[in-house]
Amino acid sequence: MSNRRDFIKYSGLATGGLIVSNSLSASTNDSPKPKSGKSTKMKLTFRPYDLQLRHVFTIANNSRTTTPVMLTEIEYDGLVGYGEASMPPYLGETQKTAAEFLAKVDLSQFGNPFLMEDIIAYVDRIAKGNYAAKASVDIALHDLIGKIVNQPWHKLWGLNPAKTPNTSFTIGIDTAEVVKQKVAEAEVYKVLKVKLGRDNDKEMIKTIRSVSKTPICVDVNQGWTDKQMALDMIHWLAEQGVVFVEQPMSKLAVDDIAWLTQNSPLPIIADEALQTVADVVGLNKIYSGINIKLMKCGGMRNAFKMANMARMMGMKVMIGCMTETSCAISAAAQLSPMVDWADLDGNLLISNDIYDGATVVDGKITLSDLPGIGIRVKKGAAPKS
Amino acid sequence: MSNRRDFIKYSGLATGGLIVSNSLSASTNDSPKPKSGKSTKMKLTFRPYDLQLRHVFTIANNSRTTTPVMLTEIEYDGLVGYGEASMPPYLGETQKTAAEFLAKVDLSQFGNPFLMEDIIAYVDRIAKGNYAAKASVDIALHDLIGKIVNQPWHKLWGLNPAKTPNTSFTIGIDTAEVVKQKVAEAEVYKVLKVKLGRDNDKEMIKTIRSVSKTPICVDVNQGWTDKQMALDMIHWLAEQGVVFVEQPMSKLAVDDIAWLTQNSPLPIIADEALQTVADVVGLNKIYSGINIKLMKCGGMRNAFKMANMARMMGMKVMIGCMTETSCAISAAAQLSPMVDWADLDGNLLISNDIYDGATVVDGKITLSDLPGIGIRVKKGAAPKS
Structure with missing residues (x-):
C-alpha cells in the first residue's frame, strides 16, 4: 500500500544511520533524530469499529453476533503503527470506556517510540483496568517500532x-x-x-x-x-x-x-x-x-x-x-x-x-x-x- | 570506522525493505535475504587477549595483575558483531577451554542471526558450563543484530x-x-x-x-x-x-x-x-x-x-x-x-x-x-x- 512512503522511510534511515554511526554521543530522552529531518511527536488516534461475527457466538453465559473494537493508530515521523482493542461485553470494557481512556493518552511527551518501558508504564498508570484499551496502544507502538527498524517482532x-x-x-x-x-x-x-x-x-x-x-x-x-x-x-x-x-x-x-x-x-x-x-x-x-x-x-x-x-x-x-x-x-x-x-x-x-x-x-x-x-x-x- | 560499509549496508536495507514490504510471503528459517544480495552464512572467529590490570586486584582468596579474555567476532553479510569472554581464574574457565568450546560452535547452520532463541539454545547444548564462552557468542550475536537494524539494544x-x-x-x-x-x-x-x-x-x-x-x-x-x-x-x-x-x-x-x-x-x-x-x-x-x-x-x-x-x-x-x-x-x-x-x-x-x-x-x-x-x-x- 505504500511504496512511496517506504521509499522515503528507508532513504531517511540510510542517512540517519550514517550520522549515528559516526558519533559516540550520549543518548538522551529528548533529542530524537527524526528520519524526516524535522522534529516530530507521536500522535495517537482511534476510532470504533464493530466486528460482524460469521456465526452466533455462544459461551457459558451469553450469545452475540457482533464484537465492538477500537482501532488505534500511532503516527510518528511519516510512519503509522496499528493497534486494536477488542471488547467482548463480559469483560467490562466498551467503545465508550476505551475512547475515554485513549483520549487521556498523550504520547507527545515522549521523545521517541523506543522508550517503550516508560510509555507503557505511563499508559498503565493513567487508570486501573482498561486492559484492552492499553493493549491497543501497546500493539500500535510495537507495530510502529517494527516499521522503524523494518523487522517483524518475532x-x-x-x-x-x-x-x-x-x-x-x-x-x-x-x-x-x-x-x-x-x-x-x-x-x-x-x-x-x-x-x-x-x-x-x-x-x-x-x-x-x-x-x-x-x-x-x-x-x-x-x-x-x-x-x-x-x-x-x-x-x-x-x-x-x-x-x-x-x-x-x-x-x-x-x-x-x-x-x-x-x-x-x-x-x-x-x-x-x-x-x-x-x-x-x-x-x-x-x-x-x-x-x-x-x-x-x-x-x-x-x-x-x-x-x-x-x-x-x-x-x-x-x-x-x-x-x-x-x-x-x-x-x-x-x-x-x-x-x-x-x-x-x-x-x-x-x-x-x-x-x-x-x-x-x-x-x-x-x-x-x-x-x-x-x-x-x-x-x-x-x-x- | 566504517563509513563505506555502513553506506553499503543501509543502501542494501533500503532495497530489501521495499521488496519485503510488498510481499506477504510466509517467513522461513532457511531463506535469508542478505543485504549484499548474495547468500551468506554467519562465521564465528575468536582470539585470546590478556587484560592488563592497572592495580593488583585482591579478593578474598587471591591476587592477580592480568585477566585472560577471549575476543569473538561474528561476521555476516558484511557486518561484524563483537563479543567477549572474561575468565578470572577462580571461575574455572580459561582461554584454552573457551577456544575448545568456541571451535565447536558452527553458526553456518542457521539461516540468519535473528534466530536468537534457537542459536543460543544450540550453543548452550554444546557443553555444560562454559558460561563465559557462551556469553561471548551471545554478545557478538546481539551486536550483529543491533548493527543490522541500526539500533542499540537498550x-x-x-x-x-x-x-x-x-x-x-x-x-x-x-x-x-x-x-x-x-x-x-x-x-x-x-x-x-x-x-x-x-x-x-x-x-x-x-x-x-x-x-x-x-x-x-x-x-x-x-x-x-x-x-x-x-x-x-x-x-x-x-x-x-x-x-x-x-x-x-x-x-x-x-x-x-x-x-x-x-x-x-x-x-x-x-x-x-x-x-x-x-x-x-x-x-x-x-x-x-x-x-x-x-x-x-x-x-x-x-x-x-x-x-x-x-x-x-x-x-x-x-x-x-x-x-x-x-x-x-x-x-x-x-x-x-x-x-x-x-x-x-x-x-x-x-x-x-x-x-x-x-x-x-x-x-x-x-x-x-x-x-x-x-x-x-x-x-x-x-x-x-
Missing part, C-alpha cells in the same frame, strides 16, 4: 517463525447437526476448541468424536464446581483425545485447582485466574500453564514477559485471543513460536476484517514477513481518514 | 538511556594509606564497592569513612559463617551508609541467608548463589535481589530474561561484571536502565582496552548511540586480522 524477539504452532478453531455450542457441520467445515484445523461447563459436556465431545479424530482443547470457563467430578470428567476427556483443560473451576477455588493439577492426566491452564504480569508467579504449582491474551494483559510487551516467566518456571504457555481483526491476532501471532498451544482464530470468525496479516496454512499459524506486527490494510478496506 | 529492549544508574567503583583491600589514596582518586564515583569477608572488615569501612561519605556497596563473597555475627555486622554497616550486602554467607547456607534477608536492614543480594535463568525462581523470598553478570549467566538474552523475572517477583536487580574490555561492559550497560544498582567498572580497571563504548560521566553509566552493544574499535587498537 525477529526482534529472536523467535523462529518456522516454530509457530497450529491454532485451535472454536466449535460453538449448538445442536448436534450444526456441530457436526461446523466440525466438517473446520477440517483444515489440527486442533479444535470446545467450550464446556454446561450440562451437556459429554454429549458435545461425543458429537465431535462421531465425525472427527482431531485433538480437542477444552475451555470450561470456571464452569465446574466439584473437584472430584471435575477430575472424573478430565479422565474421561483424556480418553477422548483432549489435549488440555482451561480454567476448569472458579479462579477462587485455588486449593481445588492445585489438587486437580496435581492429579490430572491433562495440563490445567489458567485463564480467568490470570490478568497480567504480576499474576504469573502466584500461579506456579497451582496450574500447569497460563493462557496469555493481549486484551487481558495489556499488550505484547507484557505478553512476552509473561511467556518468558512461565517458561522459566517450567509452566506451559498458551496464547489466546478475543474476537479480533487480523491486527491484534497478528500481534499475538508474533509471540506464537514460543508457546505450546495457540488459540488464535478470532479473525477467522468475523466477516469484516480490514487487515491482512498472519494466516493459517494447513492449520498452522503462518507469519507474514511484514515489519512490526506484520499486517497491512486490506485492499478496498477504507483506511482511517 | 532501544530494542525499550529502555530509557536516561535511566542508567551510577556505577560503583571497587576499592581493593590494601593498607590504610593506599585505600585512602584510592578513595580520593575515585572521587567521581557516586558509589564505592568494597570486598569484605576478612578479619579487618570494620577497619576497611572506617578507613574509607575517614576520608569519604560516598555510599558503599559491600560484597562478602560468602565470607561470613555465623548468621548472628553477620546480622550484627550488617546493622553496623547500615549505620555507616552501606547500601546493600552481596552474598554475605555461603550460597549453601540457604536457611541462614533467608533469615538474614528477613531481619536485615539492608538488601541481601545473591551473587555466587546464582548462575543463570533457571536459578532465579528459587531465590525468591531467600534474597532481596540478584546480581546478574553476563559471564555467569551466558549473555545478554539470559540477563534480560533474569532481570524481567526478578522484577516480576518484586526482587531488586543489580548488574555486575568481571574485569572486561568495554565490549562486555557496554553489552551489560545496555541492560542497566532497568536495574537498581550497577557495578560496571571492569573496563576502568584495565590499561589496554581496545574498544570505545559506554562511559562513566560524573559516576553515571552513559550509553553510546552506536548500534548493537554500542562499541567501536579504539583508534590505533589493532583489529583482528
